[in-house]
Amino acid sequence: xxxxxxxxxxxxxxxxxxxxxxxxxxxxxxxxxxxxxxxxxxxxxxxxxxxxxxxxxxxxxxxxxxxxxxxxxxxxxxxxxxxxxxxxxxxxxxxxxxxxxxxxxxxxxxxxxxxxxxxxxxxxxxxxxxxxxxxxxxxxxxxxxxxxxxxxxxxxxxxxxxxxxxxxxxxxxxxxxxxxxxxxxxxxxxxxxxxxxxxxxxxxxxxxxxxxxxxxxxxxxxxxxxxxxxxxxxxxxxxxxxxxxxxxxxxxxxxxxxxxxxxxxxxxxxxxxxxxxxxxxxxxxxxxxxxxxxxxxxxxxxxxxxxxxxxxxxxxxxxxxxxxxxxxxxxxxxxxxxxxxxxxxxxxxxxxxxxxxxxxxxxxxxxxxxxxxxxxxxxxxxxxxxxxxxxxxxxxxxxxxxxxxxxxxxxxxxxxxxxxxxxxxxxxxxxxxxxxxxxxxxxxxxxxxxxxxxxxxxxxxxxxxxxxxxxxxxxxxxxxxxxxxxxxxxxxxxxxxxxxxxxxxxxxxxxxxxxxxxxxxxxxxxxxxxxxxxxxxxxxxxxxxxxxxxxxxxxxxxxxxxxxxxxxxxxxxxxxxxxxxxxxxxxxxxxxxxxxxxxxxxxxxxxxxxxxxxxxxxxxxxxxxxxxxxxxxxxxxxxxxxxxxxxxxxxxxxxxxxxxxxxxxxxxxxxxxxxxxxxxxxxxxxxxxxxxxxxxxxxxxxxxxxxxxxxxxxxxxxxxxxxxxxxxxxxxxxxxxxxxxxxxxxxxxxxxxxxxxxxxxxxxxxxx
Numbered sequence: 088x089x090x091x092x093x094x095x096x097x098x099x100x101x102x103x104x105x106x107x108x109x110x111x112x113x114x115x116x117x118x119x120x121x122x123x124x125x126x127x128x129x130x131x132x133x134x135x136x137x138x139x140x141x142x143x144x145x146x147x148x149x150x151x152x153x154x155x156x157x158x159x160x161x162x163x164x165x166x167x168x169x170x171x172x173x174x175x176x177x178x179x180x181x182x183x184x185x186x187x188x189x190x191x192x193x194x195x196x197x198x199x200x201x202x203x204x205x206x207x208x209x210x211x212x213x214x215x216x217x218x219x220x221x222x223x224x225x226x227x228x229x230x231x232x233x234x235x236x237x238x239x240x241x242x243x244x245x246x247x248x249x250x251x252x253x254x255x256x257x258x259x260x261x262x263x264x265x266x267x268x269x270x271x272x273x274x275x276x277x278x279x280x281x282x283x284x285x286x287x288x289x290x291x292x293x294x295x296x297x298x299x300x301x302x303x304x305x306x307x308x309x310x311x312x313x314x315x316x317x318x319x320x321x322x323x324x325x326x327x328x329x330x331x332x333x334x335x336x337x338x339x340x341x342x343x344x345x346x347x348x349x350x351x352x353x354x355x356x357x358x359x360x361x362x363x364x365x366x367x368x369x370x371x372x373x374x375x376x377x378x379x380x381x382x383x384x385x386x387x388x389x390x391x392x393x394x395x396x397x398x399x400x401x402x403x404x405x406x407x408x409x410x411x412x413x414x415x416x417x418x419x420x421x422x423x424x425x426x427x428x429x430x431x432x433x434x435x436x437x438x439x440x441x442x443x444x445x446x447x448x449x450x451x452x453x454x455x456x457x458x459x460x461x462x463x464x465x466x467x468x469x470x471x472x473x474x475x476x477x478x479x480x481x482x483x484x485x486x487x488x489x490x491x492x493x494x495x496x497x498x499x500x501x502x503x504x505x506x507x508x509x510x511x512x513x514x515x516x517x518x519x520x521x522x523x524x525x526x527x528x529x530x531x532x533x534x535x536x537x538x539x540x541x542x543x544x545x546x547x548x549x550x551x552x553x554x555x556x557x558x559x560x561x562x563x564x565x566x567x568x569x570x571x572x573x574x575x576x577x578x579x580x581x582x583x584x585x586x587x588x589x590x591x592x593x594x595x596x597x598x599x600x601x602x603x604x605x606x607x608x609x610x611x612x613x614x615x616x617x618x619x620x621x622x623x624x625x626x627x628x629x630x631x632x633x634x635x636x637x638x639x640x641x642x643x644x645x646x647x648x649x650x651x652x653x654x655x656x657x658x659x660x661x662x663x664x665x666x667x668x669x670x671x672x673x674x675x676x677x678x679x680x681x682x683x684x685x686x687x688x689x690x691x692x693x694x695x696x697x698x699x700x701x702x703x704x705x706x707x708x709x710x711x712x713x714x715x716x717x718x719x720x721x722x723x724x725x726x727x728x729x730x731x732x733x734x735x736x737x738x739x740x741x742x743x744x745x746x747x748x749x750x751x752x753x754x755x756x757x758x759x760x761x762x763x764x765x766x767x768x769x770x771x772x773x774x775x776x777x778x779x780x781x782x783x784x785x786x787x788x789x790x791x792x793x794x795x796x797x798x799x800x801x802x803x804x805x806x807x808x809x810x811x812x813x814x815x816x817x818x819x820x821x822x823x824x825x826x827x828x829x830x831x832x833x834x835x836x837x838x839x840x841x842x843x844x845x846x847x848x849x850x851x852x853x854x855x
Contacts, residue, residue, distance in 0.1 A: 116202055118165070120431030122183020123524050124509060126168060126502070127203045129228030129238065130161040131191040132435045134363060139192070148198070150190035153442055153464050156391060156494075157230055158435055159422070159486055160252075161186060163495030164227055166421045167502035169428060176506050179519045184428075185222075188435070189229050191361075193237035196229055200241050216245045217527065224528045225250065225535075227501050231361070231386075232256030232303035239268040246529035250504070252410070252497035255385055256306045260552035269535055269553040271497040271504065272385075272410045273581050275307045281408050281559055281579040282357060282382060283314035284586055290641075292624040293607040294382075295353045296325045297344055297368070299360040304328075307359045307384065321607060321624035323353035328364050338367065345371040348379065354605035355380045362387035366396065373398035378596055380603050383407030388562055389494050392463060394571040403596040404603065405564035405571070408579060411557050413496035413543050422486040437479060442467045444478035491573065496543075497555075503542050508534040556581045563592060613638050613659040616645045630657035633819065653821050667822040669732050676732050683728045690718050690725070710761070713786055717757035723750030740810040740827035745801045752797035756790040763789075 117132065133150035136142075168182050187199035203223040204210050213219065225248045229235045235254035242249050248267050251259075255275040259268050286294060296311065298304035308325070315322065326344040329337055345368060348356055356379050358365055365387045372379075373396075380403055387393060388407030425440070427433040442464060450459035450468075459465070467485070475481050486492070509515075512534045513522030539548040550556055561577035577588040597603050611617050611628035616637055618627045631637050631645035636658045638646070648654050652661035669676045694715060701711045723746055730743030767780055813828040 116185050116187035116199065117435050118184070118186035118431070118433040120183045120428040122181040124180065124182055124224055125222045126182060126184045126505060127223040127226035128161060128164055128184055128186035129189050129196055129199055129226055129234070130186065131157045131230050132161065132188040133190045136190045136192045136195060148190060148192070148195045150188060152461050153438060153467070154191070155467065156490060158439060159490050159492065160495045160498050161435065162422065162425070163418055163498040164502055165428065166418050167499040170417070171502060171506045177509055177513065177515055177520055178517065180513065180524065182506070186435070189234055191231060191234070193234045196234045196238050197241060200238060204245070217529070219245055220525050220527050221245070221247070223247070224526070224531050225505055227498070229254060232259065233301040235259060235268065236265070236302050239265040242267050246532060248528060248532040248535055250501050250535070252501050253385070256303045257310050258302060258306050260554055262552065267532060269549055271500045271547070271555050273556050273558070274552065274554050276310050277556065277581040278385060278408055278559065279307060279311040279314045280584055281586070282311060283318040283320055284579070284584065285382070285406065285561070286315070286320045286355065287318040288586055289602050290610070291355045291605040292320050293323050293353045293605050294320060294355040294357055295323050295348060295351055296357045297360060298325070298327060299364065300327050300329055303386065304359050311357065319623065321622045323351050323607070328360050341367045341371055344368065345375065345377070349375060349377050352607070354603055355382060357382040357384070358387070359384040360386065362390040362393060365390070366393055369393060369396065369399065369402055372402045376401060378403035380596055380605065381405045385409055389491055389573055391490050394564060394573060399571050400566055400569065404594055407562050408559040409494065409562055410497055410559060412493040412560060414493040415496070415499065418495070418499070419487045419492055422492065423482060423484050425482050440478045440481060443469050443485060444472050444475050444481040446473035446475070448473065500542055500547060503540065504535065504538055504547065507540040508538045511538065561586065561588070565593070566595060610640050611642065612640060614657045616642050632656060636660050653816065655819055655821065662821060664816070664821055664823040666734070666825060668734050668825040671732055679728060680732070683725050686725050687722060690722055694718055710786070713757050713760060716790065717754050720750045720753030720757065724754065735812050735825050735827050737811055740812055741805060744810060744829065745805070748797055748801055749794065753790065753794050756793040759793070760786045760789050
């Protein structure tokens, strides 16, 4: 039922279309050449539709402001068609064309589709267009994505291929929505990657973006946001301009955007709008003497009119990307001898020659008549115009000198892609083409998707999205007197996602010709890292902590020093750590060993005296044996000092405390015995108590018991909490201190720790 209703509706539309057939016949396109296979062409030979906002009736569109660059591109397409015919690529078959002017407007372009597909002044409405065989088998164009999107949707009904060399919006790669669309350029998803990588290459992380509110601008902006984030680029602002620059509020919008650009700290501005809007924006920048670094999208990166506008040198540096280009000597000669294709007509050439060679002095007066073109278009006028009697017979090299004809390279590629696809479809050999010439257009679409050919020493083919992935040329607008010239400075390789500069760039927006800065925060130098404030490009710089370093600019985190190295706060690198311990050659160990040696000598001297006079009454009263044992304990304590010298190891750490503890305990035990004996001499108790206390006076057992208890403590200490070696790193020091860890139960030696620490022996392993 739904299909039946649809057919009835389409039949009704067919009747309505037939009623307006006479009008369509009277509204032919501007250029035509007969042929066996007709190629449709949609190029804007004019900038705009006049008074579009005042249009209340469906009358014809009136276009104004001749579009010289797009006119040159259309001529490149026509010249390539003539080259294919002359070269005999399709033997016995001639390519023809019909060209319509879109006037940069989608509705005008849709009207042109109806003209191209009309048979006897109308389009037959059908439910199934599989066998639909219009004269136009393919449409080349349109220039802008906004127009291509509209045309591609309509042509998808008939499955007629649409091939553009300039429409770069990423949405056109969606084959579900635009199955008939092909292009000889990359998608803008590659361009926005190139733009983001260009900004990252020059360390610009704080940029402004101005884009149009058409499909090209909005899709490009969304793609750029993703790529900017991936490359560490942040947006200072984002401003939108209405894509149709004749809008009543256009200048108000332009002034508001210009004010935002002037007041922003971002010195780099990405502009993704049509050239006409860039012209208005730059005039405002020139008026207010505002200089920035401008990044041009492909929509205006090679616009000759902007490059020659008055005061262009005051806006700052301009960089951009354009599609791959190539110069053709034969095309330049064609432009110098411009004529319509024999057997056809070209009213756009007639209009150009009138603008160039027709004498109109009244248009240069202070109050020119209304029929005169705009001042920018008047620049086309030849100085010798009034000396020619017939403008249509004149030619010169103005187009070659005024425009970069190499930018029309991809229009020529589109024609050769079509020719190669036709060669396969029509089964052409060196002498003839045996295939059916009046084929349905969808068959050509199938062949185009598979075509692969060589042209000008380059290989071309369409990927699965119908795009060429052939990269971009990087351009810089350099000073050329009072104007600018556009020079190729590098290349972006889309497959490798790499930028390659051919030469070092000279910057005119800075006093020392170095790369201009555009950053939210100052760069963080070596020894510091970023501390994010709000967005990733706005941060403060903090010094790296001890043990960490940074050896490059703008690091997000400091790096940890490798094992065996260290760094101080704010270090740019790591150095090997010095080992610190009590070295034998240091002054402190030498002094300690000297004092130890002196102590041992005194003990030996005392021992000799005791030994020589051991039988004298004083010595007998001093208990020589006990004194000698006490001296032995002191000798053991003195010997423990040796274990504090040199690099600590587990055996030294265990020996030094045990030796000192045992020697010290043995000495103190002897002192205790002597003290007990003195106590007994002066005890005030009675004889009975004295006799009892005298019985407890057993020097040897007392010394053995106390020393044994200390020995057991040391044994348990060694078993359950043995000392070991450890390292530590003092703050703000590049030393590794080797020392002994005494264990957790070191409190068991509280009876001598105080003296030990007071003597300064405890920290001997630390070194000085």
